[in-house]
Amino acid sequence: MTIHKEGYPDLTAFDPNDKHYDPKSDPDKPRRINVAVKYKRKLKRTISLSELKKQKSLAHMKLLQRGNRLSIMPVTKKERDYILCLEWATLSHLELLSTRKHVVKFLTRSP
Numbered sequence: 001m002t003i004h005k006e007g008y009p010d011l012t013a014f015d016p017n018d019k020h021y022d023p024k025s026d027p028d029k030p031r032r033i034n035v036a037v038k039y040k041r042k043l044k045r046t047i048s049l050s051e052l053k054k055q056k057s058l059a060h061m062k063l064l065q066r067g068n069r070l071s072i073m074p075v076t077k078k079e080r081d082y083i084l085c086l087e088w089a090t091l092s093h094l095e096l097l098s099t100r101k102h103v104v105k106f107l108t109r110s111p
Contacts, residue, residue, distance in 0.1 A: 005036035043087045057082050 009030035
């Protein structure tokens with residue numbers, strides 16, 4: 001996914017007839033923000049939250065810190081690249097050889 005539109009107030013929070021209405025939300029200081037994302041592609045395999053938590057390289061990632069909920073939050077380029085490399089971690093050697101050029105292309109591309 002990529003960010004298609006930066007954060008903007010969740011208008012449903014201000015509508016008393018909506019199930020997402022939040023009486024404590026103020027239009028000048030909204031409590032909930034929407035971010036429009038755009039689908040890019042599906043990963044070759046599911047990478048679970050528990051698998052991410054086992055990765056020492058991701059120990060400082062905000063998502064994995066105690067008390068954070070699964071939500072939209074910043075991910076550094078280094079974290080993103082590491083997670084996307086995990087996609088290939090369980091493929092067999094032959095599958096990896098057949099996709100090696102795609103991995104190299106991905107890792108060497110410009111942001």
